[in-house]
Amino acid sequence: MLDRPQQDAPTASPRAGHDRMTAGADHERARRFHDAALPHIDDAFTLARYLLRNVADAEDAVQECYLRAFRHFDAYRGPAMKPWLLAILRNVCNAEFARRGKYAPADPPLEDAATPALPLWQEPDGSPETALLRRHDDATIRRLVAALPLPFREAIVLRELNDLSYQEIAEIAGVPVGTVMSRLARARAMLRAAWNAAEGPLP
Numbered sequence: 001m002l003d004r005p006q007q008d009a010p011t012a013s014p015r016a017g018h019d020r021m022t023a024g025a026d027h028e029r030a031r032r033f034h035d036a037a038l039p040h041i042d043d044a045f046t047l048a049r050y051l052l053r054n055v056a057d058a059e060d061a062v063q064e065c066y067l068r069a070f071r072h073f074d075a076y077r078g079p080a081m082k083p084w085l086l087a088i089l090r091n092v093c094n095a096e097f098a099r100r101g102k103y104a105p106a107d108p109p110l111e112d113a114a115t116p117a118l119p120l121w122q123e124p125d126g127s128p129e130t131a132l133l134r135r136h137d138d139a140t141i142r143r144l145v146a147a148l149p150l151p152f153r154e155a156i157v158l159r160e161l162n163d164l165s166y167q168e169i170a171e172i173a174g175v176p177v178g179t180v181m182s183r184l185a186r187a188r189a190m191l192r193a194a195w196n197a198a199e200g201p202l203p
Contacts, residue, residue, distance in 0.1 A: 033073045037066060040082045043162045044089050050157045051093045053146045061096060065089040083168045086158065090172055097150075144194045152187035159184055 044065060048058035065088050069076075076084065145153060151173075158169045159180075166184075170177045 029073065030070075033070050036081050037069060037085060040085050041066070043082060044085055046161050047086055047154075047157055048089055048093060050142070050145055050153055050161075051090070051150070052096060057096065061089060061092045064092050068092070080168075082162070083164060083172055086162060086164070087172045090154070140198065141195075144191060144198065147194065148187055148190055152183050152190065155180060155183035156187035156191065 041062065044062045045058055048061040048065075049055060052058050052061060065085060068088050069085055078084070145156065148156065154173065155169060158164045158172065159166075164172070166177045166180050169180045173180065
């Protein structure tokens with residue numbers, strides 16, 4: 001009696017192999033994005049909370065920011081991750097302002113864009129307003145910062161709470177470094193005056 005020829009063991013289809021490779025690549029991409037972006041989620045929420053002045057809206061904005069960032073992560077080549085994320089978040093928040101019909105212009109007529117720009121290595125040390133913001137992240141300071149006009153509020157949060165350089169803020173906001181310096185000076189002066197009126201002179 002002749003033996004029946006043995007059938008070859010089934011092999012995985014090319015499509016199945018491709019699917020496994022794609023799944024592995026997607027998992028690796030998600031892991032790299034998680035490692036790079038997740039450490040900055042508190043900074044993103046801080047900025048969104050101060051820009052939108054509403055916790056629920058801020059949470060939605062951060063979620064949308066991270067979804068957009070993940071979609072474009074393959075094209076990301078720099079700058080540093082935090083400024084890149086915050087630039088996306090700023091666009092998300094601006095779109096929300098536009099949707100509400102409450103968009104504030106980026107360059108109010110009162111600001112002095114002619115302030116000379118110092119080299120980045122000459123950025124001044126922390127001011128009393130810096131210490132105030134970092135020590136008192138409570139309802140009073142949030143209310144005072146939230147009352148600042150949007151460009152000044154954005155600049156002081158990016159600098160004093162998100163710890164970005166003048167150059168990084170300028171790139172995010174799309175303005176010259178001198179304008180950033182002018183906005184920060186104005187924001188600190190307004191914040192100091194508001195704090196003095198509400199709580200007494202700064203130490």
